[in-house]
Structure formats: structure tokens, C-alpha cells
Amino acid sequence: MKVLFVHNNFPAQFENVVEALKEMSGFELAAIGAEGAQVVQGVAIHRYAVPSIDISATHPFARRFDAECWRAEHVLMAAIALASSGFVPDIILAHCGWGETLPLRAAFPKARFIVYCEFFYRSEGQDVHFDPEGPRLGVDGLAALHCKNASSLLALIDADAGISPTRWQRSTFPREFHDKIQVVHEGVDLQRFRPDRAARFSLPGGKVLTKSDEVVTFASRNLEPVRGYHAFLRALPEILRARPDVQIVIAGGDGNSYSHAPPAGRNWKTHYLDAVVSKLDLSRVHFVGRLAPDAYLSLLQVSSAHVYLTYPFVLSWSVLEAMATECGIIASDTAPVREVIEDQRNGVLVPFTDKSALAGAVAQTLAGRQQASERGRAARATVAVRFDKRICVRNALRAIGLDEQKRTENRITADRPVPELAS
Numbered sequence: 435m436k437v438l439f440v441h442n443n444f445p446a447q448f449e450n451v452v453e454a455l456k457e458m459s460g461f462e463l464a465a466i467g468a469e470g471a472q473v474v475q476g477v478a479i480h481r482y483a484v485p486s487i488d489i490s491a492t493h494p495f496a497r498r499f500d501a502e503c504w505r506a507e508h509v510l511m512a513a514i515a516l517a518s519s520g521f522v523p524d525i526i527l528a529h530c531g532w533g534e535t536l537p538l539r540a541a542f543p544k545a546r547f548i549v550y551c552e553f554f555y556r557s558e559g560q561d562v563h564f565d566p567e568g569p570r571l572g573v574d575g576l577a578a579l580h581c582k583n584a585s586s587l588l589a590l591i592d593a594d595a596g597i598s599p600t601r602w603q604r605s606t607f608p609r610e611f612h613d614k615i616q617v618v619h620e621g622v623d624l625q626r627f628r629p630d631r632a633a634r635f636s637l638p639g640g641k642v643l644t645k646s647d648e649v650v651t652f653a654s655r656n657l658e659p660v661r662g663y664h665a666f667l668r669a670l671p672e673i674l675r676a677r678p679d680v681q682i683v684i685a686g687g688d689g690n691s692y693s694h695a696p697p698a699g700r701n702w703k704t705h706y707l708d709a710v711v712s713k714l715d716l717s718r719v720h721f722v723g724r725l726a727p728d729a730y731l732s733l734l735q736v737s738s739a740h741v742y743l744t745y746p747f748v749l750s751w752s753v754l755e756a757m758a759t760e761c762g763i764i765a766s767d768t769a770p771v772r773e774v775i776e777d778q779r780n781g782v783l784v785p786f787t788d789k790s791a792l793a794g795a796v797a798q799t800l801a802g803r804q805q806a807s808e809r810g811r812a813a814r815a816t817v818a819v820r821f822d823k824r825i826c827v828r829n830a831l832r833a834i835g836l837d838e839q840k841r842t843e844n845r846i847t848a849d850r851p852v853p854e855l856a857s
Contacts, residue, residue: 435461435836436521438545440509440528440538442468444479447550447599447620448527451834452477454827464521466512466534480516482508494574495581502533502585510537517541527834530589530596539592548834549589551598551615553748554606555582561692561745564768565659566787569694590614597833600749602770616833621826622751622817626731627758629814633735637683637720643736648677648800651737651761653685653730653752657703658693661686661750662743662766664706665786671713672793677800682719683733692747734759739799739806743786744768757781758817760810762799764792774820780812 437455439448444467455461456476464478465471471481485504492500516522523545528535530549539547556562557576571579590596590607596615598604604615635643643649650673654661663686670682688701696702703721725733734740740761742753749770756763757774763781765771775781782799784791799806 435525436523437461437463437525437527438516438521438523438542439463439465439477440467440526440534441465441550442471442484442505442529442532442534444471445474445477447529447552450621450623450823450827451527451830454831462521464516464523466509466516478521480512482512484508495578498578498582499533499584503536506533506536506585509534510541513537513541525834525836528589530586530593533585535589535592536585546595546835547593549586549593549596551586551590551596551604551607553603554586554608555579556606559746560606561660561747564745564786567664568659595833595835597830600770600773602746602773603748616829618829618833619821619826620751620830621823622754622758622821623823624758624814624818627734627755629760629810630735633732635683635729635732635736637681638722643681643683645736645738647736647738648680649736649738650680650682650796650800651685651733651740651756652683652742653725653733653740653756654750655686655724656689656691657684657686657706658690659702660692660745660747662741662745662786663702665743665766665789665792666741667706667710669789669792669796670719671710672790673796674715674718676793676797680718680800683737684719684721685723685725685730685733687724731759734761737761738803739764739796741792741796742766742771743792744770745786746770749774754817754821757810757813758821760807760814762806762810763813764795764799774816775813778809780809780816782809 441448444465445452452474455463463476466480468484469481471479473479487504489497489500523542525546526538526542527548528538531552535549557579562571562579590611597618598615599619601617604612604617607615631645633645652666657663673680688703690696690702696705734756740756741764743766746769753765763775765775765781765783766786767783768786775783777783782795784795
């Protein structure tokens with residue numbers, strides 16, 4: 435059986451399914467991705483170059499779709515090359531967010547076509563206009579936002595089925611498609627992300643942190659408003675005053691993944707830091723940039739209190755990974771987070787913009803280590819039941835139409851019964 439993965443940043447969300455299929459017999463795997471797509475042993479990767487185009491003459495409402503169509507053309511060329519080489523997929527698993535899915539049904543009309551449904555843009559109840567400091571869209575801006583969904587809608591029409599990682603993310607899509615989309619998370623590797631009281635994390639200056647230290651952690655791909663970087667920084671002066679021995683470790687890049695653009699010539703990291711730097715003891719605030727996987731894991735394992743903040747947007751892997759390592763979680767009381775964090779049971783929820791509530795929750799977590807440990811164990815239990823990679827891979831294989839029991843020959847196992855797919 436031939437399986438094709440399409441994702442500009444392959445393997446991305448498909449990594450665990452790819453690894454599972456590689457361990458089974460009878461599968462031939464290929465992938466189409468952009469220039470940054472990774473080489474994965476056992477998968478024939480076909481990269482395409484994203485063209486440099488001028489879309490300034492395109493109507494503003496259609497500029498995103500125009501760019502997606504140019505990308506789709508290059509995906510189509512890769513698909514034609516695949517077919518010419520003899521690889522005609524039986525199953526396609528593709529992300530619907532960048533226009534890559536537009537040519538796939540035409541290129542491979544007989545394939546079972548599954549789309550990964552990450553997020554559907556809306557003008558109310560989600561990330562847009564959530565933050566009082568964010569930009570306010572006029573009617574034209576809202577119309578353009580609506581048009582950003584075009585390729586996702588076309589993909590869902592073409593698809594045989596969809597998968598979405600959380601119930602809330604599925605809920606962002608139009609209700610008439612909900613029966614077509616199953617909730618199947620990528621899963622967390624609980625064998626890797628686990629507590630380790632012997633863990634050590636080295637700061638850039640050479641200081642080594644351990645589990646016996648008071649360590650507050652914050653991690654995001656990039657330090658930006660969508661992930662609450664500004665809200666966290668504003669709470670730091672109160673946290674530092676309340677806990678004189680605390681060390682603050684902030685992991686993340688200087689770029690901009692999901693937010694609106696920062697002021698000209700600035701990045702969000704320094705823009706928000708400059709506003710509070712005079713109130714901070716910088717000897718206890720450490721920016722460590724983007725970490726290598728092992729260093730990131732060690733950071734979570736020494737953490738005493740991990741802060742996760744987000745707009746109503748895509749739920750980050752990082753919060754589940756922190757939960758799996760039994761961190762004491764303090765998180766924003768927003769819809770995607772409430773799906774995994776129950777206040778005072780497996781974490782603490784605070785209003786996104788309330789810096790005093792955040793600072794107080796962090797200080798209380800540091801002061802009440804026993805209670806925080808109990809919540810940390812409950813957090814790991816939540817991940818074990820709902821997000822264990824082994825269970826999620828089983829569910830994903832069923833969702834994409836594979837007879838998992840016959841094909842795995844018991845190579846994928848779990849130490850608990852496999853739950854039914856979430857509804």
C-alpha cells in the first residue's frame with residue numbers, strides 16, 4: 435500500500451504516524467514538502483520551491499489564495515513526478531492550511547484523501563479581537579479573514595475524511611463538516627517526556643539548575659502575543675518580588691509565527707522586554723532562545739512552575755509535554771486550554787490579561803510544592819489517558835482507513851484498552 439504525506443514542513447504533525455507505518459510491512463511511503471522539509475529514513479521526499487511572486491496587483495481579499503495557488507502548482511508538479519515514477523498513492527494525508535491540497539484530488543482521483551484540519555479562521559470567539567492590544571479589523575479586514583479559509587473549505591469538500599487534534603479545534607470548522615472530521619491528536623511520547631528528579635539544565639552563563647531550585651519556565655516557538663509572552667513579562671516583577679530565590683527561564687525564538695507584525699524595525703521579544711526591563715532583576719531572568727530537544731526536555735524536568743498562555747488558537751504541543759513531565763502548570767483560562775486543564779486539579783487557570791492573578795498563581799505554586807506535585811501527577815495522568823502517542827497512533831490509523839490490527843501484528847501496543855475515537 436502506498437501512502438503519501440503532504441506538508442510544507444514535513445513530517446510535522448505526521449511524524450508519529452510515519453514512524454508507525456515504517457515499522458509495518460507492506461507500506462511504501464512518500465512525502466511532498468517545501469524546501470525545509472526534513473529527510474526521514476524510509477520516506478521518499480519530494481521537495482518543491484515556494485515561488486517568489488508579486489501579488490500586489492491581486493485584490494487584497496484574494497492575495498492569500500493567489501499565493502496558495504502558486505504553491506499548489508509546484509505541489510502538482512511534484513505529484514506528477516511521483517506518478518511518473520510509478521508512485522500512485524492509495525492514501526493521502528495532507529495539511530489543508532497552505533493550498534497544498536488544491537491539486538491532490540485531480541492528481542490522484544482514486545486515492546483515499548484525508549486532510550489535517552488544524553484551524554478555521556473566524557471573526558468572533560477565537561484569536562481575532564481577543565487581545566485588547568491587538569489590531570481591530572474593519573469590515574474589509576474581516577472579509578479578507580473569511581477568504582483565508584478558501585483552500586481549507588475546498589480541501590474538506592474534496593476529502594474523504596478529516597482529522598483535527600482537539601475537540602475545540604474541530605469546533606472552529608463549520609458545523610456541517612463536523613461529522614466528516616474526527617478528533618485525533620498526534621500524541622505525546624510518554625517514554626521520553628517524563629519526570630526526572632536528577633535532571634540538570636545549564637544556563638548560558640554556566641549556572642546549573644536542578645529540581646531543588648525554584649524555576650519558573652515559559653516556552654514557545656517564538657516569543658509573541660498569541661502565546662502570551664507580553665502577559666508573562668508583565669507578571670515577572672511581582673513574581674520576582676514575591677520569590678527572591680526564583681530563577682525565570684524563557685525559551686523561544688525572536689521571530690513571529692502567528693501574531694500580527696511587530697512595530698517596524700522591532701521584534702516582539704525586545705518590544706515587550708523594553709517596557710518592563712527596568713523593573714526586572716535580570717540576573718534571575720534568562721532568555722535561552724530555541725533549545726535543542728534534549729535541553730528543552732531537561733528544562734521542563736527541572737521546572738517548578740510552567741506558564742502556558744495562549745489566545746483561543748491552536749493548542750501547543752508544549753503544554754502537553756510540560757504536563758507529561760509533571761510540571762506545575764499555570765495556564766490561561768482560554769477555550770483550547772480548558773480542554774486539557776481543569777482548574778486546581780491538574781493545573782491552575784488564570785485570566786489571560788490579569789498579571790496579578792498570574793503572578794499570584796505562580797507564587798502560590800512555588801510556595802505549595804506538595805500541592806503542585808499532586809497537580810503535576812494529575813497532569814501526567816491526563817496526558818496518559820488522552821494523549822499517549824501509542825493510543826493516538828492507533829486512532830490515527832483507524833481514522834485514515836487502515837485495518838490497524840491486521841497490519842501491525844501487535845507491534846503497536848498500549849498498556850491500557852484503546853478508547854473509542856473522540857466524538
